Amino acid sequence: DAKTTQPNSMESNEEEPVHLPCNHSTISGTDYIHWYRQLPSQGPEYVIHGLTSNVNNRMASLAIAEDRKSSTLILHRATLRDAAVYYCILPTDSGAGSYQLTFGKGTKLSVIP
Amino acid sequence: DSGVTQTPKHLITATGQRVTLRCSPRSGDLSVYWYQQSLDQGLQFLIQYYNGEERAKGNILERFSAQQFPDLHSELNLSSLELGDSALYFCASSVAEAYGYTFGSGTRLTVV
Numbered sequence: 001d002a003k004t005t006q007p008n009s010m011e012s013n014e015e016e017p018v019h020l021p022c023n024h025s026t027i028s029g030t031d032y033i034h035w036y037r038q039l040p041s042q043g044p045e046y047v048i049h050g051l052t053s054n055v056n057n058r059m060a061s062l063a064i065a066e067d068r069k070s071s072t073l074i075l076h077r078a079t080l081r082d083a084a085v086y087y088c089i090l091p092t093d094s095g096a097g098s099y100q101l102t103f104g105k106g107t108k109l110s111v112i113p
Numbered sequence: 114d115s116g117v118t119q120t121p122k123h124l125i126t127a128t129g130q131r132v133t134l135r136c137s138p139r140s141g142d143l144s145v146y147w148y149q150q151s152l153d154q155g156l157q158f159l160i161q162y163y164n165g166e167e168r169a170k171g172n173i174l175e176r177f178s179a180q181q182f183p184d185l186h187s188e189l190n191l192s193s194l195e196l197g198d199s200a201l202y203f204c205a206s207s208v209a210e211a212y213g214y215t216f217g218s219g220t221r222l223t224v225v
Contacts, residue, residue: 034213043115043203043216044156099207100146100169101214103156 004088009108012078020073020107022088027068032091034101035062035073037084044087044103047073083111116140117217119204125223131192134220138185138206144168145187146207146214147179151200162187194224 005023012018024033034049048055048062050071055062061074075082087106091099116139126132138145147159149172158171162181173179176194181187191198201221205214 036214038156043205043219044214045115046213046215049213100158100161100171101205102158102171103148105155 004090004104006086006088006104006107008105009110011110011112012075012082013112014080015077018075018078018082018109020075020086020088020109021070022072023070024088024090025069027090029068033062033064033068033071034089034091035060036087036089036101036103037082038087038106039081039084047086078109078111080111080113083109085109115215115217117204117206117215119202119217119220121220122218123221123223125225126194128194128196128224130194130224131190132194132222134189134191134202134204134222136187136189136204136206136217138187138204139208139215142206142208142215143185144207145181145185146205147173147187147189148203148205149200150203150219151197154200156203159189191222196224198222199224 035047036044038044048060050062063072085106085108087103089101093099118137120135143164145162149157159173160179161169165181176192179189201219203216203219205216207214
């Protein structure tokens with residue numbers, strides 16, 4: 001299984017942009033890159049995913065390196081509600097269109113008021 | 114509300130007992146996944162079902178079992194409970210990789 005490497009923790013000031021890095025040097029050509037986050041006392045929440053091109057949605061942007069060996073989750077203006085553990089994951093194909101997520105330790109993001 | 118419903122929200126039981134956790138997936142999702150999250154282990158994948166059939170197994174103990182019913186809801190059965198089984202148990206569902214997983218709010222199991 002392709003692995004990801006993330007910093008254990010990061011800090012950001014409120015209302016400033018946050019760039020959360022992820023390295024996945026063993027990624028294969030068909031591996032999607034998914035990001036999830038888990039707020040305290042809640043279940044994980046899907047944030048964004050991509051394959052090759054940069055992606056934007058209402059929550060965040062995902063910048064994927066040209067060689068796909070790294071990616072960066074961008075929160076454009078951090079709020080206190082964004083304080084969470086962020087997970088970068090390469091789903092594993094379970095067969096017949098289904099897939100499996102293996103969570104690592106993620107990056108704990110603290111947002112300073 | 115994520116659309117994935119887990120019951121009960123909290124469960125306290127004694128060692129040696131058996132419990133059943135229930136999960137109703139989001140409408141239209143065929144895959145159901147179970148995860149265990151304890152303080153020292155993080156989120157651990159237990160098992161996946163797809164349209165009623167077991168699709169993948171993770172770190173699931175032999176004392177644990179699961180099934181997915183024809184209406185696609187799933188149950189996770191935990192037996193001969195030990196103190197170390199105290200954890201949050203999450204269920205997630207998905208329709209396809211392009212749409213990500215949707216997680217429920219979890220069942221907090223406390224074994225005393």
